[in-house]
Amino acid sequence: MAEIIQEIDRQGWEIGLHPSWYSFDDADELKRQKESLEKALGHEVVSVRQHYLHYDIRVTPAVHAAAGFKYDSTLGFNDNVGFRFGTCYPWHLYDLKTEKELPIKEMSLIIQDSAMLSPTKGMRLDENTAFQYIVQITNAVEKVGGILTLLWHPNNIIKPEWWRLYLRTLEYLKKKNALFGSVKEIGQWWKRLIKDE
Numbered sequence: 001m002a003e004i005i006q007e008i009d010r011q012g013w014e015i016g017l018h019p020s021w022y023s024f025d026d027a028d029e030l031k032r033q034k035e036s037l038e039k040a041l042g043h044e045v046v047s048v049r050q051h052y053l054h055y056d057i058r059v060t061p062a063v064h065a066a067a068g069f070k071y072d073s074t075l076g077f078n079d080n081v082g083f084r085f086g087t088c089y090p091w092h093l094y095d096l097k098t099e100k101e102l103p104i105k106e107m108s109l110i111i112q113d114s115a116m117l118s119p120t121k122g123m124r125l126d127e128n129t130a131f132q133y134i135v136q137i138t139n140a141v142e143k144v145g146g147i148l149t150l151l152w153h154p155n156n157i158i159k160p161e162w163w164r165l166y167l168r169t170l171e172y173l174k175k176k177n178a179l180f181g182s183v184k185e186i187g188q189w190w191k192r193l194i195k196d197e
Helices: 002-010 021-025 027-041 060-067 113-117 127-144 154-158 160-175 183-194
Strands: 091-095 100-106
Touching (some): 002 027, 027 060, 113 127, 127 160, 154 160
Antiparallel strands (some): 091 100
C-alpha cells in the first residue's frame, strides 16, 4: 500500500488523510494515523476529510488543529448537495470550547457522487437530473467567485452512469475555464488571493 501511495504522490496528486470513523474526537488517534501516512509519504500531510463525514462541530475542529492539519473538507452532506454552512468560501474553523479561531481552513464539501446517485439513499437521481443540479450549483458558486468542491469516490468509477457524470462534470467545468486543484492547492491559492494569515 505504501508503494501505491508513494506513486500517486510522485504523480503530483495530493494525498490527504481519510481517517477512521472513531478518530473524529480523538486527537491521539488522529495524530497516529497522520504520522503513519506521513511516514509512508516522507513528507507532511496537511488535508483531511473524515470518513463518512463523521464530525462533531463542538470537538472535531480542535482535534484537527491539534493533529496539525491546515485544511479540512468534511463539512458537507452525505445525502444531499449544496452549501451546508451557507457558503462556498473557505473559512477558519472555530474552537467552541475556547471561543478562538483555529489555524485550520474549512473548504466545505458541496457535491458528492453518492449523495446524488446512490439508488438506496440520498437524492437517488439519474445522471441527467444530477447534472442539472451540478450546473445549478456551479452557476451559484461562479456568481460569487467561490470554490466548488467535488467528491467522487474511486470505487464508483466502475459504475457507467457515475463515471459518465464525472467526465461530463469535468468537461463542463473546463468549458467554464474553472481553476482545478487539490484541497491544499486551492487553500494556498485562496490564502494568496485574500492575503490571509
